[in-house]
Amino acid sequence: MLVGEVWLCSGQSNMQMPMAGWPPKCPLENSDAEVAAANHPEIRLYDTPRVSTEDPQERIDAAWVVCTPETVKTFSACAYYFGRKLRRDLDVPVGLLLSAWGGTRIEPWTPPCGFEGIESLADINQLVQKTLPASPLYKKTMVEYLAGMKQWLENTRKAMPLDRYVTAPPVFPEELILTGNQQTPTKLYNGMLHAHIPFAIRGAIWYQGESNHREGMLYVDKTQAMLNGWHKLWGCDFPFYFVQIAPYQYGAEDPEVLARFWEAEAEIVKTIPKTGMAVINDVASLNNIHPPNKEAPGVRLALLAEANDYGMDVVCSGPVFQTLEKQGHALKVVFDSAKGLSTRDGKAPDWFEVAGEKGVFEKAEAEIRGNSVIVQSAEVTEPLAVRFAWHKLATPNLMNGAGLPAAAFRAGKLPEPENPAVALVPEAVGFRVVYQLDIPADANYATERPRYAVDSSATDTEPFSTVAYFLELGKQDGTKQYVFASMDRFAETLAWIGVPVNSSEARFMQKVGNLTVRSNVAGIEACTGSDGGNIEFWPGNYGSGNAENIPGATGLFDFGDVTSDKIPGYGCMQVHNWKAKQTVLAFNHWGNAGTVDIGIGNSTGKTRDWTFTGNAGEYTLRRLTVMVK
Missing domain, CATH: 2.60.40 (Immunoglobulin-like)
Structure with a gap:
């Protein structure tokens, strides 16, 4: 038995990646030599089996082992280098409690109580609370179901002797069951962390984020949620040090998406006490999401601990x-x-x-x-x-x-772009412009982003709760049409509210709340705070099908379309007021070659959403402004 420093080591694949590497695609630098030299009797390793469960587990089928060349082969390289650095510099035994699973998001590592009280995560919290038998929300839903079942049983008992038809029983509310896999919120906390809670730890190191990297500042809140839960259940505000994820290609993704995530990771250190970040942009492998150098992140995490927790006079941060x-x-x-x-x-x-x-x-x-x-x-x-x-x-x-x-x-700070809607629509006051696009008649965004005249998505870091679209169309005779449509925030980042090109990863076919519409086009129904809005945003082909069961959707009033797997394809950006059976605005056929479809209100063609009209050439002005507040 040893008495020393125990650190929780968690995250996704870059924390899980073993000292032996994952050759040939993901080798580890110096693997053979480092493994051969890994005889450290005073370093102990614990590798938590990868299990996701519905209920918090009280026992884990694993044990501490001595660090040897044989045991370290399959153990986390990042954690090993962290522990070896501490062992050498502190001259005390070190225990490394590994609990990591490749490809996982941050939400499954978060205890149920962590999501409570964080406004931006209220939707996740509600989903989680419904699965907890002790929660008021679970009990309320279950009581309502049982009451319905009781009534059904009574009705059925009365109907049978009278030879009357019996209706189907109430369907059990599936939201009460914690289904899903290792990506489901709380399931890895349940299966891989809960059983460790009684045991004392000095702190935690974390290497994760690749699976959440499109979320920008929302990741700060999700990290706060996880730490709130961990700290509450462990009963200690222990330190938390993490690796900033490395530069990587990420396919055709917008190059600034990852930069905004780096900014969010840096914000964690500014806003959450007892946190620190190890930067590794100097040891990246741009075409390999698993950088082969794991000594750098491990050692840099150890420097953070040595400086902040062990009182050592070491430099632990870059500029x-x-x-x-x-x-x-x-x-x-x-x-x-x-x-x-x-x-x-x-x-x-x-x-x-x-x-x-x-x-x-x-x-x-x-x-x-x-x-x-x-x-x-x-x-x-x-x-x-x-x-x-x-x-x-x-x-x-x-x-x-x-x-x-x-x-x-x-x-x-850059000057805020002018909002052209303010002069025409009082409801536009207070919105700030994120994108402004002069739409080419033959726009083709199959392989490139739109060339926005204004794009503040990379610099606007303020929170927002409402999104608005302002479409202006001008004809050669000087007449001008416009429509303003605002709605509740439906996307987690500003990158997802512009034209939903393939690289943006934006895909939305859903209802939207609080739809407000103003227009100078005859026949457009003005509404304020309506619950009759829905959007269809995607980069591919689409057709009728009404998968979201939008009321009133038909082949003619086609505001219930279904996207296909052909991406890039036709391209669709539509806002609808299904209660009024109206297309509010439509901007289609920007996903491949050809003339754009564009319109305000219902088209008089074969469909009301302007698909296949190819009419963009009729307008000399085609300008879309996207704004938030």
Whole structure:
């Protein structure tokens, strides 16, 4: 028996990845030599079996083992390097309690109580509460079901002697059953963490996020939820150190999606006490989501623990953005943790960009001066904002004297774009513009993003609860049509409310709440806060089918279409008021070659949603503005 430091090691595949690697596709650097040298009697390893369960498990079928070349082969490389660093520097026994599962999201690792009280996660909390037999919501739903079943039994008993037909019994409410797999909220906490709760731990290390990386700032709330639950159940606000996920290709995805997630990870450190982030953008493998260098993240996590929990005088962080100052036609970026600021290749700092009033970021020249970097661009004479490593493939060279790299960030403030709807629609006041698109008559976004005239999705970090669309159409005779449609937020990120091209990952066929419509087009029914709205946003083909059971949908009033697997395909961006049997706005056929379909209100053609009209050439003005508040 040993007495020492025990750390929980959790996350998805980059935490799970063993010292032997997963060759040939996912090898580990120096694997053979490191495994052969892994004789550490005072490091103990515990590998929790991968199990997802409906109920919290009280026992786990595993045991502590001594760290040897044989046992370490299948054990987490990141956790091993973390533990080895602590063992060497602290000279005390170290226990590594591994509980990781590749490909998993953060929600299944979160206890039910963690979701409580976080507004942005209220929908998840409600789903979870319905599956807990002790919760008021579960009991209420069950009581209602049992009452219905009781009434059915009584009616059936009365009907049978009279030879009358009997109706089907009430269907058991499926939402009371915690179904699903290892991605279902709470199921990995139940199966892989709950049984560890009675045992003391010093803290937790975490390597996860790839499966949540499209969520931006919402990930901060989800991390807070997980830690709220862990801390409450363990009865201790232990420290939590995590690895910022590495640069990676992620297919044809928008290059800024990952950058916004890095920003969210950095926000965790700013807003949640006793947290720290290990940056690894200098050891990435851009075409392998599992970087083969696991020593760097493990050691950097250990440095965070040594500095913050063990009182050691070590540098535990790379350069961190501190302030931004205007200096003539340049910007001065001041860093914290920047002693010995330099670059790992001896060249000028790279991956800096600046933007001015136009809001367009241009590559910047950068020069190190003490703990600062001076950035400027000939293309931007009056810079207002800067961003660094703001691309999914960014592997910047900036580091401090300890060899630790700087993390991605953005700073400064760009002018807010004008909202053209305000002058025409009082309800548009207070909205801020996220996208503005002058739509080409032959728009084809099969392989590229729309060329927005305004795109503040990368710089707008304010929360929002309402989304609005303003479509303007102008004809050659000077007449102008417009429609404004606002609705409750239906997407988790700003990246999903623009044109739903394939790379955006946006797919929506659903009802929307609080639909408000204003238009100057005859026949458009104005409404305020209606529950009769629905949207159809997708990059592929579509047809009738009404999978979402939208009331009143038919082959003619086709606001209940079904998307197909052909992506990219025709492309659809439609807002409907199904209660009024009206298409509010439609922008179709932007997903492949041909003329765009576009319209306000119902088309008089074969379908009411303007599909196959190819009419965009009739308009000299085709402008879509997307806004939020």
